[in-house]
Amino acid sequence: MRNTVTLSNGREIPQFGLGVYQVPRGSATEGAVKTALGLGYRHIDTAHIYGNEASVMAGIRAAGVPREEVWITSKLSSYANEYQNPAAMDQMLERLGTDYVDLVLLHEYSPAWKYGWQLLEQALSEGKARSIGVSNFNGKNLSNLMDFATIKPHVLQVERHPYYQQKSLRGYLASYGTVLEDWYPLGHGDRGLLSEPLFAQLGAKYGKSNAQIILRWHIQEGSVVFPSSTNPEHLAQNIDIFGFELADDEMAQIQAMDKNRYLNEYGK
Numbered sequence: 001m002r003n004t005v006t007l008s009n010g011r012e013i014p015q016f017g018l019g020v021y022q023v024p025r026g027s028a029t030e031g032a033v034k035t036a037l038g039l040g041y042r043h044i045d046t047a048h049i050y051g052n053e054a055s056v057m058a059g060i061r062a063a064g065v066p067r068e069e070v071w072i073t074s075k076l077s078s079y080a081n082e083y084q085n086p087a088a089m090d091q092m093l094e095r096l097g098t099d100y101v102d103l104v105l106l107h108e109y110s111p112a113w114k115y116g117w118q119l120l121e122q123a124l125s126e127g128k129a130r131s132i133g134v135s136n137f138n139g140k141n142l143s144n145l146m147d148f149a150t151i152k153p154h155v156l157q158v159e160r161h162p163y164y165q166q167k168s169l170r171g172y173l174a175s176y177g178t179v180l181e182d183w184y185p186l187g188h189g190d191r192g193l194l195s196e197p198l199f200a201q202l203g204a205k206y207g208k209s210n211a212q213i214i215l216r217w218h219i220q221e222g223s224v225v226f227p228s229s230t231n232p233e234h235l236a237q238n239i240d241i242f243g244f245e246l247a248d249d250e251m252a253q254i255q256a257m258d259k260n261r262y263l264n265e266y267g268k
Contacts, residue, residue: 017224018032018033023052025051029058034059038063044070046072083112084116121151133156135157135183156169157183161187161214164258185214212238
């Protein structure tokens with residue numbers, strides 16, 4: 001499996017990956033990463049405040065996959081007082097046990113975001129990060145960033161799923177070449193979303209589960225997506241979405257499901 005999206009700096013980011021949000025550090029994260037890499041995953045999304053960065057690298061080593069073949073995303077957090085900490089990037093790399101991170105994000109908006117963004121631009125120039133972006137920036141905060149940034153964010157990570165498609169945001173980012181990464185791609189297990197009759201109908205047609213149909217929609221929308229799981233069966237099912245393609249009218253039917261309804265306060 002080698003589906004990638006090209007970022008504005010020319011780097012190709014694997015479009016499908018594993019998220020380790022709320023996965024405990026240690027054997028749970030290590031096992032999930034090792035299993036995922038064995039199934040063909042090549043993108044792992046972590047963060048300082050998840051507390052499992054070191055476990056991600058332990059899982060990569062256990063899988064025996066060369067570091068350069070795995071795209072690692074992590075995030076600096078204002079809650080960890082990192083935006084004004086000149087040593088924050090070095091500390092991240094030490095936790096991860098690597099010389100560089102493929103993508104680093106500011107995890108959330110903070111009044112100190114300008115210092116944080118300058119830190120990321122510096123990390124990019126020094127080769128400590130190969131791409132940079134933000135998570136959970138929106139509205140005026142996002143437009144202020146775009147006006148301020150010498151290097152526009154390569155990625156914006158936000159809540160996005162068929163009930164909350166952020167269509168105007170997609171249009172806004174297109175002019176900057178910023179790629180969307182969708183968290184809560186399955187609506188964080190929202191029962192109403194997962195039990196939509198349309199997904200069951202399409203699943204029966206293509207021999208896929210409702211969740212696989214939703215993940216396939218994200219892929220065809222051009223987003224980067226990284227559902228989280230520690231269950232080997234679910235990990236295998238999640239990545240098994242590249243042998244079929246939704247038709248244009250089917251994509252349109254899913255697009256018509258938009259309710260502009262976020263499921264997490266950070267998503268609004």
